[in-house]
Structures are given as C-alpha cells and as structure tokens.
Amino acid sequence: xxxxxxxxxxxxxxxxxxxxxxxxxxxxxxxxxxxxxxxxxxxxxxxxxxxxxxxxxxxxxxxxxxxxxxxxxxxxxxxxxxxxxxxxxxxxxxxxxxxxxxxxxxxxxxxxxxxxxxxxxxxxxxxxxxxxxxxxxxxxxxxxxxxxxxxxxxxxxxxxxxxxxxxxxxxxxxxxxxxxxx
Numbered sequence: 450x451x452x453x454x455x456x457x458x459x460x461x462x463x464x465x466x467x468x469x470x471x472x473x474x475x476x477x478x479x480x481x482x483x484x485x486x487x488x489x490x491x492x493x494x495x496x497x498x499x500x501x502x503x504x505x506x507x508x509x510x511x512x513x514x515x516x517x518x519x520x521x522x523x524x525x526x527x528x529x530x531x532x533x534x535x536x537x538x539x540x541x542x543x544x545x546x547x548x549x550x551x552x553x554x555x556x557x558x559x560x561x562x563x564x565x566x567x568x569x570x571x572x573x574x575x576x577x578x579x580x581x582x583x584x585x586x587x588x589x590x591x592x593x594x595x596x597x598x599x600x601x602x603x604x605x606x607x608x609x610x611x612x613x614x615x616x617x618x619x620x621x622x623x624x625x626x627x628x629x630x631x
Contacts, residue, residue: 483516483529483627489614497612499524499556499600500621509617519625526599526623528591533629538601539584541613541620542572549573549606553583561596573606580613592631 491503501524506512517529528534540553555568570583591597601623603612614621 481515481626481628483518483532483534483625485514485516485518486512486619486622486624487519487521487526488616488619488622489612490616492611492614494605494611495608496602496604498602498604500602503614505616507619516627524600526625528594528597528599528625530627531591531594531631532627533631534589534591535586535624535626535628536568536589536599537584537586537624537626538568538570539582539619539622540570540603541580541582542605543580543611543613544607544609550604551581551583551606551610552604553585554602554604555585555587555599556602557587557589557597557599559593559597561598564600588628590631 485506487504487506489500489503490505493503504521504524506514506518519529520527536555538553538555540551542551544551551572553570554566556564557567558564567589568585568587570585572581572583589597589599603621605612612621
C-alpha cells in the first residue's frame with residue numbers, strides 16, 4: 450500500500466498513518482525500512498562542488514541507521530535499494546564579513562553521469578548577522594540503484610565564508626529516508 454502525503458507528514462511528526470485512507474483506526478501500514486544520516490566532519494572555507502571528502506555517519510549520541518544504509522564514495526551517494534527517498538541537506542555557515550549568498554544544493558543523476566540541481570537553499574549575512582543555516586529537501590524516485598545517485602555541494606559569495614562542519618554534531622549533514630516503493 451502506498452502512503453499518502455498526509456501519512457508521510459504524519460510519520461515524520463510521530464503520528465501513525467491511517468490503515469484505510471483516513472476513515473478508520475490508526476495503525477502503521479508500512480514502516481521505515483531505510484534511514485541513514487551522514488555529516489561532514491571537518492569545517493572548510495570556499496566552494497565545494499561536490500563535497501567530496503570528510504563524510505562520516507554520526508558517531509556521537511545514540512545514532513543508528515535503519516536498514517542497509519547509503520554508501521558513499523568521493524561525495525557520491527548510492528542508494529541501497531529502489532524506492533522513493535526523502536533527501537535532506539543542511540549547511541551551517543560563519544561569515545567574516547558580508548556575504549551576499551551562501552547556497553546549499555542537492556544534485557541527482559538518473560544516468561550515473563549527468564547531475565542536475567534539484568534543490569537549492571540560500572542564506573546571506575549582513576554586518577549584524579554573522580552566521581546562518583540553509584536547509585533543503587527533495588523527494589527522489591530511485592528506480593535503479595546503479596544509475597540513480599545523489600551528491601551535495603556548497604557555493605559561497607566570499608571564499609572566507611566557512612562551512613561549519615563538525616565531527617561532534619550535525620552542522621553540514623544529509624539525511625535519507627525511504628518513504629515508499631517505486
């Protein structure tokens with residue numbers, strides 16, 4: 450049974466989906482079979498197209514992936530199985546002055562070669578605001594795990610802008626949730 454948009458939203462906020470289209474008692478009809486999270490462990494300045502190094506799974510707190518999890522090589526993420534994945538990406542920035550833009554992007558490919566920007570978030574600074582975070586999401590239908598992949602990148606207005614990655618907490622990070630079958 451496919452989950453509705455309302456069921457997915459309810460799952461993400463802790464409310465169980467309805468078993469029969471919203472007219473009966475609640476029960477979980479399909480659980481999350483894949484959930485994974487990765488973060489960049491080392492802060493960096495300037496652009497990263499893509500962010501190709503220092504990715505790690507959270508190793509602090511009580512993180513545990515569900516399912517097989519994503520695999521990653523040089524910033525290219527491969528999905529463990531086909532399905533509809535909700536991808537989230539966030540970047541936290543510090544500025545040494547005004548920065549007209551700092552972008553985070555989710556990019557995907559359907560042919561294991563040509564990547565397309567599918568989500569963009571922007572944060573900027575002024576003399577009064579010296580830090581900020583941009584967050585984006587995208588729903589990606591992975592019909593082939595060999596050809597359908599994703600990567601993340603950051604562009605900044607000033608090379609002195611720092612992406613505040615951290616090995617101890619999620620500051621520049623990506624989350625992957627399989628929310629349904631393809």
